[in-house]
Structure formats: C-alpha cells, structure tokens
Amino acid sequence: MKKIGRILLKIVLGILALLLVVFIVLKIVFNDDVPQGEKGAAADELGYxxxxxxxxxxxxxxxxxxxxxxxxxxxxxxxxxxxVDVYWEDYKVAYATQYPQISFAWKGDQKLSGKELEDAIAYASKNFNNDSFWVVAPYKIFDIGTERELIEEDGKRKLLVRYKSG
Known part of the structure; x- marks a missing residue:
C-alpha cells in the first residue's frame, strides 16, 4: 500500500514539475515587452x-x-x-453610472435593500465597467486617465493607448 502511495506521489510531483517547466518556457517565449512610443501631438493626431x-x-x-x-x-x-440595466440570473440592477448610490436592484420581483442591494450594485458596477470596455474600447482612447503613444513599426504608424485609471 505504501508503495502505491509513493508511486502516485512521484507521478503527481512529476506532472507538477512538467507543468512548471512548460509554464516557464511559454512565459519566456511569448513575453514581449510593451513597445515604447512618442507622446504628443502626432499620437493625438492619429487618435483623432x-x-x-x-x-x-x-x-x-x-x-x-x-x-x-x-x-x-x-x-x-x-x-x-x-x-444601464444589468441582468444576470434572476437579478436586475438599474445602475446609475455616475451616482451608483441611487441605483436600485431586484431579485425576481423583490426589491433589494441593505447588504443585498450593495452586493448587487457592486456586481453590476464591476461587470459593467469591464464588459462595456470591450464593447466600446476604440471610443475610449481620449478618456480621462489615458495616454497615447505613436509607434512606428514594420513601416506602419500604430497607436499605443495606456489606461492609467478607470
């Protein structure tokens, strides 16, 4: 019985070691540095x-x-x-994006209050902020907290947008 336990332990440790090596190799191979560009009027011009x-x-x-x-x-x-109205499972949050504290939430037909309301609003806020970014990202290149850099690479002008906040 002890022999089987040692064999299983060696197999598990071997698999973990193999996964660690694969992770390190992939990280080294696919880890490119973020290119550096020039901030200023030329970058903004491309953004516009x-x-x-x-x-x-x-x-x-x-x-x-x-x-x-x-x-x-x-x-x-x-x-x-x-x-924004945010729906998931049987929840609905009427979320006020600029004033979240005036938002409302329901689970089914029951209006939420207290901790349940706070949790529902927090979920709606977190998910809306993330999910809406992927829908409208190209329109957000001049939002507050963004920096634009012009990069010339492969004979093409490219715009790097860094999101410092939001």
Missing part, C-alpha cells in the same frame, strides 16, 4: 483619425446599446442618461 474613421461623432449620439457578455450578463445601456 481613428475616432473619425469609426464615426465617433455618431457614437456620441447613440441612445441605447444592448449586448450580452459571456452569455451571463445582459445590458441595456442608456448612454445619454448615464444609466
């Missing part, structure tokens, strides 16, 4: 050209955006009202 090419002016007039993220969270974002 990108916004123009994706019809940013029309985007700023959008009334609502609807989407589902990962098949779990459903959103109805009332952009001009700074409000």
């Amino acid at each position: 050209a990108i916004l123009e090419s994706i019809n940013n002016k029309d985007f700023t007039q959008v009334k609502e955006i609807h989407w589902t993220f990962r098949g779990v969270n459903k959103y109805v974002w009332k952009v001009q009202q700074n409000a």
Whole structure:
C-alpha cells in the first residue's frame, strides 16, 4: 500500500514539475515587452483619425446599446442618461453610472435593500465597467486617465493607448 502511495506521489510531483517547466518556457517565449512610443501631438493626431474613421461623432449620439457578455450578463445601456440595466440570473440592477448610490436592484420581483442591494450594485458596477470596455474600447482612447503613444513599426504608424485609471 505504501508503495502505491509513493508511486502516485512521484507521478503527481512529476506532472507538477512538467507543468512548471512548460509554464516557464511559454512565459519566456511569448513575453514581449510593451513597445515604447512618442507622446504628443502626432499620437493625438492619429487618435483623432481613428475616432473619425469609426464615426465617433455618431457614437456620441447613440441612445441605447444592448449586448450580452459571456452569455451571463445582459445590458441595456442608456448612454445619454448615464444609466444601464444589468441582468444576470434572476437579478436586475438599474445602475446609475455616475451616482451608483441611487441605483436600485431586484431579485425576481423583490426589491433589494441593505447588504443585498450593495452586493448587487457592486456586481453590476464591476461587470459593467469591464464588459462595456470591450464593447466600446476604440471610443475610449481620449478618456480621462489615458495616454497615447505613436509607434512606428514594420513601416506602419500604430497607436499605443495606456489606461492609467478607470
């Protein structure tokens, strides 16, 4: 019995060691440094050209955006009202993006309060902030807390956007 235990332990340790080696090799092979560019007018000019090419002016007039993220969270974002309805499982949060403290939440037909309300609002806030970024990221290149750098690589001008906050 002890012999089988030692053999199993050696197998498990061998698999863990192999996984560690594979992880280290992959990290070394695929770990590229973030390129360094030049901040300033040229980077901003490219940023404005990108916004123009994706019809940013029309985007700023959008009334609502609807989407589902990962098949779990459903959103109805009332952009001009700074409000979003966030749905998951049997929860609904009427989330005020600028003033979360005035948000409301329900589980089924029951309006939430206290800790349950706080938890639902926190979930809606965290997920909306992440999930909406992936929906509208190109439109956020001039948001507060962003830095733009112009990179010239492979004969092409590229824009690196760093998000310092948000």
